[in-house]
Amino acid sequence: MNWLTGSTTEILTALKAEVKLAQEDNQEIEEQVRQIIQQVIQNGDKALKNYSKKFDQVELKDLFISKETIDLGYKRVEDEVIKALEAAKENIVSYHQKQKQHDFMDTEKPGVLRGQLVLPLARVGVYVPGGTAAYPSSVLMNVLPAKIAGVEEIIMVTPPSVDGIPDVILAAAKIAGVDKIFQVGGAQSIAALAYGTETVPKVDKIVGPGNIYVATAKKQVFGTVGIDMIAGPSEIGIIADETANPAYIAADLLSQAEHDTLARAILVTDSNQLAERVEKEIYRQLETLPRKEIAKQAIENHGMIIIASTVAAMFTIMNEIAPEHLEVQLLDPISYLHEIKNAGSIFLGDYASEPVGDYFSGTNHVLPTSGTAKFYSPLGVYDFVKYSQVTYYTKEALAQAKDAIALLARKEGLEAHARAVEYRFK
Amino acid sequence: MNWLTGSTTEILTALKAEVKLAQEDNQEIEEQVRQIIQQVIQNGDKALKNYSKKFDQVELKDLFISKETIDLGYKRVEDEVIKALEAAKENIVSYHQKQKQHDFMDTEKPGVLRGQLVLPLARVGVYVPGGTAAYPSSVLMNVLPAKIAGVEEIIMVTPPSVDGIPDVILAAAKIAGVDKIFQVGGAQSIAALAYGTETVPKVDKIVGPGNIYVATAKKQVFGTVGIDMIAGPSEIGIIADETANPAYIAADLLSQAEHDTLARAILVTDSNQLAERVEKEIYRQLETLPRKEIAKQAIENHGMIIIASTVAAMFTIMNEIAPEHLEVQLLDPISYLHEIKNAGSIFLGDYASEPVGDYFSGTNHVLPTSGTAKFYSPLGVYDFVKYSQVTYYTKEALAQAKDAIALLARKEGLEAHARAVEYRFK
Numbered sequence: 001m002n003w004l005t006g007s008t009t010e011i012l013t014a015l016k017a018e019v020k021l022a023q024e025d026n027q028e029i030e031e032q033v034r035q036i037i038q039q040v041i042q043n044g045d046k047a048l049k050n051y052s053k054k055f056d057q058v059e060l061k062d063l064f065i066s067k068e069t070i071d072l073g074y075k076r077v078e079d080e081v082i083k084a085l086e087a088a089k090e091n092i093v094s095y096h097q098k099q100k101q102h103d104f105m106d107t108e109k110p111g112v113l114r115g116q117l118v119l120p121l122a123r124v125g126v127y128v129p130g131g132t133a134a135y136p137s138s139v140l141m142n143v144l145p146a147k148i149a150g151v152e153e154i155i156m157v158t159p160p161s162v163d164g165i166p167d168v169i170l171a172a173a174k175i176a177g178v179d180k181i182f183q184v185g186g187a188q189s190i191a192a193l194a195y196g197t198e199t200v201p202k203v204d205k206i207v208g209p210g211n212i213y214v215a216t217a218k219k220q221v222f223g224t225v226g227i228d229m230i231a232g233p234s235e236i237g238i239i240a241d242e243t244a245n246p247a248y249i250a251a252d253l254l255s256q257a258e259h260d261t262l263a264r265a266i267l268v269t270d271s272n273q274l275a276e277r278v279e280k281e282i283y284r285q286l287e288t289l290p291r292k293e294i295a296k297q298a299i300e301n302h303g304m305i306i307i308a309s310t311v312a313a314m315f316t317i318m319n320e321i322a323p324e325h326l327e328v329q330l331l332d333p334i335s336y337l338h339e340i341k342n343a344g345s346i347f348l349g350d351y352a353s354e355p356v357g358d359y360f361s362g363t364n365h366v367l368p369t370s371g372t373a374k375f376y377s378p379l380g381v382y383d384f385v386k387y388s389q390v391t392y393y394t395k396e397a398l399a400q401a402k403d404a405i406a407l408l409a410r411k412e413g414l415e416a417h418a419r420a421v422e423y424r425f426k
Numbered sequence: 427m428n429w430l431t432g433s434t435t436e437i438l439t440a441l442k443a444e445v446k447l448a449q450e451d452n453q454e455i456e457e458q459v460r461q462i463i464q465q466v467i468q469n470g471d472k473a474l475k476n477y478s479k480k481f482d483q484v485e486l487k488d489l490f491i492s493k494e495t496i497d498l499g500y501k502r503v504e505d506e507v508i509k510a511l512e513a514a515k516e517n518i519v520s521y522h523q524k525q526k527q528h529d530f531m532d533t534e535k536p537g538v539l540r541g542q543l544v545l546p547l548a549r550v551g552v553y554v555p556g557g558t559a560a561y562p563s564s565v566l567m568n569v570l571p572a573k574i575a576g577v578e579e580i581i582m583v584t585p586p587s588v589d590g591i592p593d594v595i596l597a598a599a600k601i602a603g604v605d606k607i608f609q610v611g612g613a614q615s616i617a618a619l620a621y622g623t624e625t626v627p628k629v630d631k632i633v634g635p636g637n638i639y640v641a642t643a644k645k646q647v648f649g650t651v652g653i654d655m656i657a658g659p660s661e662i663g664i665i666a667d668e669t670a671n672p673a674y675i676a677a678d679l680l681s682q683a684e685h686d687t688l689a690r691a692i693l694v695t696d697s698n699q700l701a702e703r704v705e706k707e708i709y710r711q712l713e714t715l716p717r718k719e720i721a722k723q724a725i726e727n728h729g730m731i732i733i734a735s736t737v738a739a740m741f742t743i744m745n746e747i748a749p750e751h752l753e754v755q756l757l758d759p760i761s762y763l764h765e766i767k768n769a770g771s772i773f774l775g776d777y778a779s780e781p782v783g784d785y786f787s788g789t790n791h792v793l794p795t796s797g798t799a800k801f802y803s804p805l806g807v808y809d810f811v812k813y814s815q816v817t818y819y820t821k822e823a824l825a826q827a828k829d830a831i832a833l834l835a836r837k838e839g840l841e842a843h844a845r846a847v848e849y850r851f852k
Contacts, residue, residue, distance in 0.1 A: 027460075034453075081837055084830040095540050098530050106524055113774075114521050114789055119767060121801055135838050168837060204801040222645065223656035226801035230649035251846040258842040290841045337816065341545060345815040348539075351824040351850055352817045355843040359834045360827050363540055363815040375547055375630040375652035377813040387803040389771040389789040390763065391778045398777040401786045404510040408785045411507055411594060412561050415716045416684040417781040420677040424777055 073170030091362030111397030120150035127208030130159030149384030159185025237323030499596030517788030537823030546576035553634035556585035562598035575810030585611025663749030
């Protein structure tokens with residue numbers, strides 16, 4: 001673990017410098033992705049199949065996964081896993097239903113109606129990574145909020161493999177209610193969703209995490225379609241004082257660290273003693289982890305223990321980090337909620353261990369990473385709707401407004417705007 | 427005007443083909459913008475001043491506009507313009523206040539608390555274009571929703587000019603409550619807001635329209651900071667039948683066309699007769715417009731009259747266009763609201779002329795353009811907040827959940843996730 005000590009100002013300066021260093025330039029990948037997208041626009045399915053052969057070493061006859069294949073995969077999954085996925089689904093649905101928004105209408109002024117409609121996106125694409133990062137829980141997290149929003153058609157794409165799509169992924173897709181699955185991955189799948197091909201339909205928005213090629217492709221097609229966010233390495237921040245249990249903290253830091261070698265696990269505490277115990281405990285627990293090598297690299301390269309001088313300083317520092325996951329392991333944690341300005345998902349107390357949110361509680365686990373919780377939100381129902389404004393004016397109401405409108409329009413040099421209103425009174 | 431006729435399917439196919447053609451590749455601009463951003467990261471204010479000299483032909487001593495300069499500008503603006511801006515502000519505030527969202531909390535399950543906090547962004551940057559596209563109304567539209575959301579600090583950037591920033595822009599900034607103004611424009615100003623310089627503070631999100639350099643820069647910094655949307659050329663779509671007034675329709679189409687030569691003005695009607703009258707009326711009204719040349723080019727290159735066979739077909743076609751502004755000039759327009767799937771701002775009836783929304787009604791005029799209303803929303807209070815999830819579990823509640831969590835974690839090969847939960851019960 002790297003230790004960071006000093007005054008709050010010194011710590012904040014060090015954290016900001018670290019962020020600046022992390023700005024990378026991926027021009028080569030960007031150029032490759034640009035070419036892949038152009039190929040898919042021009043050659044459609046043929047391009048997709050060529051890239052699958054090249055990148056995934058799979059020769060595909062069909063991109064589309066049939067209902068029969070999905071049902072077969074589902075049946076092969078152990079009953080208890082299906083049950084756990086169904087239980088998780090129930091919690092995800094009950095949480096996300098509370099995010100549903102309502103239209104509003106405003107009739108404050110005589111003869112004027114103003115309103116806002118909440119409308120679902122028509123068609124959404126969900127990217128599901130393949131290989132060792134194929135997570136059924138993520139399928140639920142990406143798809144269910146879209147279903148609740150009222151999206152008509154949900155298209156899932158996932159990389160092909162010689163062994164086929166993992167059964168548990170097919171099962172999760174069936175449980176979540178995916179409408180169509182295509183076996184295509186990487187930047188080419190993002191291009192297919194953004195522009196459409198003979199078999200893959202064009203969608204309105206693409207969500208779901210992926211590797212650097214997927215992330216770069218999402219950024220490039222952003223504007224042609226909507227996207228959720230650019231996901232970076234995952235992180236956990238834990239605020240704890242001397243009353244906290246070092247073993248719980250170490251275990252939770254490691255659950256983040258095992259994700260990948262770039263994952264960040266950060267403890268902010270005002271207790272030197274706790275910090276030392278946590279560090280010792282991490283190395284003790286590490287020994288028996290199957291993903292020991294990954295977790296160890298993450299801890300040594302990106303793990304951080306920050307010693308703050310006061311409770312207030314702990315929160316100031318954590319707000320600058322703006323962690324994806326934030327655990328508050330203080331006594332009476334709810335009394336500190338108002339101190340938190342930036343965090344994707346907040347876990348309070350000794351028993352809200354972060355994996356509870358990954359798998360079960362129903363809050364979303366697709367979260368803003370790498371400090372982007374300063375401006376991004378967890379994936380939610382709001383990501384799958386858009387708003388439309390509605391305005392109605394009577395002639396009398398427009399008569400009241402017309403001089404101000406014409407004046408401002410002319411001030412901006414837009415005479416036709418002024419006349420459009422004045423024509424109504426000729 | 428270009429006429430588009432045929433079956434609904436033929437019309438939809440033609441519209442989709444048009445969208446595909448419009449996909450451009452701006453590699454050269456992207457490369458220039460990339461270099462500008464790198465320069466600003468490396469050289470800060472010095473780079474900003476160099477670019478101002480090069481692109482705006484202005485040698486700047488100070489980037490910061492003092493409060494005295496703003497107050498002086500405000501005082502030089504005619505009283506009636508100030509009054510009109512204040513009236514517009516009042517309507518914008520009263521509309522956008524209805525967009526404010528509340529935290530929620532869910533205690534359905536014993537020992538479990540789940541919730542969502544709505545938190546304002548801390549600092550936002552607003553880009554305000556210079557030159558002939560300097561619109562005080564846009565300052566209000568971009569800044570006021572951020573104020574209502576509770577953003578602490580709003581930074582405005584706008585290109586320098588030898589004549590200084592226009593008085594009416596300074597006045598609008600003062601009325602809207604901008605905290606700081608810097609005279610810097612183009613891609614360099616976006617870089618400054620995204621990364622911070624000696625004088626320009628780093629922000630969490632950048633909003634506001636700009637030219638292709640500004641739009642490209644926003645796309646490149648997206649992920650480092652949040653951005654609103656990528657704005658393209660503006661458009662209006664009007665649905666009307668034989669009961670509508672051709673002069674009103676023509677005037678409203680022209681109010682869009684005068685914006686710029688790429689602006690799109692589209693009439694969808696089931697009445698051939700109305701279409702002919704509108705076309706004639708457009709050329710009649712065009713003659714006396716100060717921005718005749720711009721409007722004429724827009725009408726001739728991008729203006730469109732589409733003849734639909736039924737009322738339902740009019741809406742199907744318009745939903746495919748997904749216009750920024752949509753006017754419904756039918757009798758009893760409210761009865762058709764449910765037919766509208768994609769539109770930024772909807773104007774109902776004869777008197778809700780589109781400029782009402784640009785200047786006065788209080789709905790936002792920063793809207794999704796070029797068909798992006800399929801997935802983007804008008805700028806609103808929701809653009810200046812983010813959500814944080816909150817989870818609390820008692821030991822008993824975690825005991826209920828732990829087996830499902832451990833099972834799913836192990837199924838995904840994430841042993842440390844399973845152990846983090848199980849540690850609580852050792």
